Amino acid sequence: MAILCATTLSLSANAQLKLNTKSIGAGAKAVKAATLSDDEVIKYTKEYIQWMDENNPVAPADDPLAKRLQKLTAGLTNYDGLALNYKVYLVRDINAFACADGSVRVCAGLMETMTDDELMGVVGHEIGHVKNKDSKDAFRTALMTSALKEGVSSQGGAAGALSSSQLGDLGEAVANSAYSRGQESQADDYGYEFLKKSKLNPWGMSTAFGKLLKASQDAGGGDKKKKGAQLFSSHPDTEKRMNTMAAKAEKDGFKKPAEK
Numbered sequence: 001m002a003i004l005c006a007t008t009l010s011l012s013a014n015a016q017l018k019l020n021t022k023s024i025g026a027g028a029k030a031v032k033a034a035t036l037s038d039d040e041v042i043k044y045t046k047e048y049i050q051w052m053d054e055n056n057p058v059a060p061a062d063d064p065l066a067k068r069l070q071k072l073t074a075g076l077t078n079y080d081g082l083a084l085n086y087k088v089y090l091v092r093d094i095n096a097f098a099c100a101d102g103s104v105r106v107c108a109g110l111m112e113t114m115t116d117d118e119l120m121g122v123v124g125h126e127i128g129h130v131k132n133k134d135s136k137d138a139f140r141t142a143l144m145t146s147a148l149k150e151g152v153s154s155q156g157g158a159a160g161a162l163s164s165s166q167l168g169d170l171g172e173a174v175a176n177s178a179y180s181r182g183q184e185s186q187a188d189d190y191g192y193e194f195l196k197k198s199k200l201n202p203w204g205m206s207t208a209f210g211k212l213l214k215a216s217q218d219a220g221g222g223d224k225k226k227k228g229a230q231l232f233s234s235h236p237d238t239e240k241r242m243n244t245m246a247a248k249a250e251k252d253g254f255k256k257p258a259e260k
Helices: 038-055 064-072 108-113 116-131 134-145 164-175 181-197 203-218 238-251
Strands: 002-004 085-089 094-098 103-107
Touching: 038 103, 038 134, 064 085, 064 108, 064 116, 085 108, 094 108, 094 116, 103 108, 103 116, 108 116, 116 134, 116 181, 116 203, 181 203, 181 238, 203 238
Parallel strands: 085 103
Antiparallel strands: 002 094, 094 103
């Protein structure tokens, strides 16, 4: 998950992405990642996304942003072997994330900032993290460092349901997680190809980086560990990644769109 909160933008959605409730008890016993199977990680992912959907304002089907996302993602509920579902959160964060269960969530702040090509480039990037299993691995790590400190349910070693406070604490850990430079580069390439396969201009990857970088600068940077303080622009090599995507688009003969 990657987030950049731009508090300087004037958006129709004034709420901020809710990630955290009260923290779970300290001093709890940590659980090793090896104790959780992939199926259990997916189970917890579904619990997490349900909590996120219940604790953030989800755009109704007749909302203009929901209609826009539905139009853009038509035919993309099954893509590259993944079963995907999409929703818009009516919050001002410039953010999108995809979970290992195929849930893709896009915030109003991102939609109001990006063109269709840029928005779908970001969505493709996040789907790339799922396809490359980055999301699953990062979520497993977040589970180990936050919500499952109290341990897996003792019922035959099976993973037990998470409490509301654990899910909130998990949200904070997921928000603060980061991918490696190699993982980000692979997801960038995936997003670029995602745009091409969707018949959209892959320049959207490069120009999206530019807007995210500018939004971060306008917001004054911020502490990476602070809630809502990171997206692509939190990486020191954002400009390099922007230029790499631009070079790919130029080499492939795509025309750079006029700035909007």
